[in-house]
Amino acid sequence: MSNSDSSNSKCKIIVDAMGGDFAPQNAVLGAVQAFNENKDFELFLIGKEKEILKVLSENNLSFAKENIIHTEEVIEMGETPTAAIKSKPNSSIVAGVKLVKEKKADAFVSAGNTGAVMAAATLIMGRIPGVGRPTMGASMPNISGICTVFDVGASVDSKARHLLEYAIMGSIYTREIFGIEKPSVGILSVGEEETKGSEVSLAALEMIKKTNLNFKGNVEGGDILKGTVNVVICDGFTGNILLKFGEGVLTLLKFKFKEYAEKGITNKLKIGLVKGAMKEIMKDFDYEEQGGVPLLGVNGICIIGHGRSTSKAISNMVLRAREMYAKSLIKKFESSIGQYSHL
Amino acid sequence: MSNSDSSNSKCKIIVDAMGGDFAPQNAVLGAVQAFNENKDFELFLIGKEKEILKVLSENNLSFAKENIIHTEEVIEMGETPTAAIKSKPNSSIVAGVKLVKEKKADAFVSAGNTGAVMAAATLIMGRIPGVGRPTMGASMPNISGICTVFDVGASVDSKARHLLEYAIMGSIYTREIFGIEKPSVGILSVGEEETKGSEVSLAALEMIKKTNLNFKGNVEGGDILKGTVNVVICDGFTGNILLKFGEGVLTLLKFKFKEYAEKGITNKLKIGLVKGAMKEIMKDFDYEEQGGVPLLGVNGICIIGHGRSTSKAISNMVLRAREMYAKSLIKKFESSIGQYSHL
Numbered sequence: 001m002s003n004s005d006s007s008n009s010k011c012k013i014i015v016d017a018m019g020g021d022f023a024p025q026n027a028v029l030g031a032v033q034a035f036n037e038n039k040d041f042e043l044f045l046i047g048k049e050k051e052i053l054k055v056l057s058e059n060n061l062s063f064a065k066e067n068i069i070h071t072e073e074v075i076e077m078g079e080t081p082t083a084a085i086k087s088k089p090n091s092s093i094v095a096g097v098k099l100v101k102e103k104k105a106d107a108f109v110s111a112g113n114t115g116a117v118m119a120a121a122t123l124i125m126g127r128i129p130g131v132g133r134p135t136m137g138a139s140m141p142n143i144s145g146i147c148t149v150f151d152v153g154a155s156v157d158s159k160a161r162h163l164l165e166y167a168i169m170g171s172i173y174t175r176e177i178f179g180i181e182k183p184s185v186g187i188l189s190v191g192e193e194e195t196k197g198s199e200v201s202l203a204a205l206e207m208i209k210k211t212n213l214n215f216k217g218n219v220e221g222g223d224i225l226k227g228t229v230n231v232v233i234c235d236g237f238t239g240n241i242l243l244k245f246g247e248g249v250l251t252l253l254k255f256k257f258k259e260y261a262e263k264g265i266t267n268k269l270k271i272g273l274v275k276g277a278m279k280e281i282m283k284d285f286d287y288e289e290q291g292g293v294p295l296l297g298v299n300g301i302c303i304i305g306h307g308r309s310t311s312k313a314i315s316n317m318v319l320r321a322r323e324m325y326a327k328s329l330i331k332k333f334e335s336s337i338g339q340y341s342h343l
Numbered sequence: 344m345s346n347s348d349s350s351n352s353k354c355k356i357i358v359d360a361m362g363g364d365f366a367p368q369n370a371v372l373g374a375v376q377a378f379n380e381n382k383d384f385e386l387f388l389i390g391k392e393k394e395i396l397k398v399l400s401e402n403n404l405s406f407a408k409e410n411i412i413h414t415e416e417v418i419e420m421g422e423t424p425t426a427a428i429k430s431k432p433n434s435s436i437v438a439g440v441k442l443v444k445e446k447k448a449d450a451f452v453s454a455g456n457t458g459a460v461m462a463a464a465t466l467i468m469g470r471i472p473g474v475g476r477p478t479m480g481a482s483m484p485n486i487s488g489i490c491t492v493f494d495v496g497a498s499v500d501s502k503a504r505h506l507l508e509y510a511i512m513g514s515i516y517t518r519e520i521f522g523i524e525k526p527s528v529g530i531l532s533v534g535e536e537e538t539k540g541s542e543v544s545l546a547a548l549e550m551i552k553k554t555n556l557n558f559k560g561n562v563e564g565g566d567i568l569k570g571t572v573n574v575v576i577c578d579g580f581t582g583n584i585l586l587k588f589g590e591g592v593l594t595l596l597k598f599k600f601k602e603y604a605e606k607g608i609t610n611k612l613k614i615g616l617v618k619g620a621m622k623e624i625m626k627d628f629d630y631e632e633q634g635g636v637p638l639l640g641v642n643g644i645c646i647i648g649h650g651r652s653t654s655k656a657i658s659n660m661v662l663r664a665r666e667m668y669a670k671s672l673i674k675k676f677e678s679s680i681g682q683y684s685h686l
Contacts, residue, residue, distance in 0.1 A: 142595060195423075222588060225588070225592060242588055244563045244564030252484070252485060252568040252569075256624045257624060260620055267620065271617070277613050281596070281603055
């Protein structure tokens with residue numbers, strides 16, 4: 001593995017083979033699939049070599065052995081992030097992130113312990129100059145397209161300045177990845193009026209107004225799914241609760257449909273008849289299918305997936321990392337954050 | 344209207360006839376329906392007498408004219424709460440709340456401007472001794488029953504002590520109204536571990552641990568709909584965003600089903616076939632049908648409804664007010680809040 005010269009060389013992506021509830025199976029299959037369908041980037045699998053080789057051979061997949069990086073330790077899903085990254089320097093997460101820090105790779109993709117990946121990326125890769133706190137964005141479907149919410153859990157107790165950073169990076173990400181020329185940005189609050197909000201949200205509103213972002217001011221919880229704006233900014237405490245609540249709504253709906261079907265044979269037939277329709281409608285909401293969320297603001301590309309990530313989700317995460325590299329997002333973040341250092 | 348002696352006399356409930364998008368129609372019909380079906384309380388309708396009489400006569404309803412309290416002014420849905428309650432002392436909201444303050448009535452029910460009702464109730468009725476901030480609770484359906492979230496918008500930037508108050512009052516409300524003997528209480532956070540949370544949520548966690556509430560510590564956004572606990576405590580900023588996001592999920596789902604149906608005749612037939620099922624399943628989530636939310640912590644009973652409240656919702660709100668009176672909730676809040684004044 002040689003040093004990566006970001007602009008000319010092929011993008012080097014490291015996938016955490018040990019990350020996720022179905023690791024190494026889903027991680028290896030998804031990563032190799034993304035690679036085989038594109039081949040315009042370099043793929044590295046990091047984790048227990050024996051286990052990786054086993055998945056490859058069981059699925060009749062050929063993969064360059066020199067692109068497997070063996071690590072002995074594994075950070076489990078339930079471990080305390082900071083303690084785990086300290087005590088397991090030879091884990092796939094810590095070693096993988098370190099290779100990005102050392103410019104031996106450009107991106108790290110993992111469906112492992114979210115907190116550990118965030119902590120490792122933040123502490124080891126470091127932050128982009130001018131960024132106070134990294135942020136995770138989750139994209140949710142709406143009536144007219146997609147709305148991405150920053151932050152959904154990278155930090156809590158964000159200050160107004162951090163929300164400004166989320167707005168800047170979120171706006172660039174949405175422009176480059178979703179092809180929306182001037183993404184509209186709203187700040188999450190308890191009313192549309194400019195006087196409504198928390199101390200922090202009101203201070204952030206005043207700051208973001210001074211940028212040249214396409215800022216629409218306050219938006220409400222319902223606006224995320226109405227398609228009022230392309231980017232919604234909030235503290236990671238609220239964003240994380242929102243994201244998990246949204247997942248909960250879907251789980252509850254599935255339960256209610258099942259409960260209805262179990263009430264009698266007519267009900268069962270009705271539900272059976274529209275199962276396909278249901279699946280198609282629910283697909284957009286399925287976080288397992290959507291791939292991971294980007295961690296923006298760290299000095300390197302980092303995509304974090306849901307523990308339940310399918311191989312398709314992993315594949316999508318790898319392709320997203322490749323796109324972020326091709327579009328030089330890290331450089332664009334740095335230059336734009338620098339532009340607003342006076343705020 | 345004579346002074347109300349809370350324990351022995353009949354409960355006196357004032358309904359804001361001018362409150363809500365379909366006022367006076369829905370407010371009058373719903374209130375009179377609740378009264379006609381029970382008659383064990385006294386009902387007063389407050390608002391423009393002529394308009395109230397018109398709705399009554401158009402619907403062939405008889406109602407004691409002396410129980411109509413005429414007010415000339417109306418606070419509109421879009422008005423700024425504090426300015427409106429100052430400039431319109433003879434509005435149904437301000438005058439109605441004042442009658443509760445003066446002990447001439449026991450409860451005020453309104454589907455009008457939420458902010459104005461909250462502000463009027465807080466400023467005019469005043470707070471129960473020991474309560475720093477009133478709180479609104481919204482009940483949401485889950486797999487095993489109902490979970491009530493406090494606060495969903497009565498205040499923002501709550502301090503830890505306020506969250507403790509929400510926990511105490513929310514717990515009593517859930518015990519008395521939903522008949523759950525020792526309601527389990529959780530505090531909304533970004534993880535179950537006791538170390539996870541915002542500065543305020545962590546401080547509140549330590550405080551609530553010292554009470555004899557059935558406290559389960561941190562819960563996540565998804566737990567609200569899983570039925571993990573009966574009562575969920577959070578700051579009104581997060582709670583309000585969550586509530587509106589939940590409503591948004593339902594709106595989006597309805598849109599998606601419609602979109603699917605419009606794709607072709609087979610799709611249309613499929614959706615048509617399960618419309619009834621859908622309605623039954625979605626009913627539990629329909630905030631318009633559920634009636635209003637109680638404003639706890641003010642020194643009197645106050646129920647606030649959604650602007651779109653149906654007459655059934657208004658009727659349910661009136662019955663809830665009557666129940667809160669019968670169960671002496673205000674006294675129970677006061678005594679329990681007093682018990683924890685040392686925290």
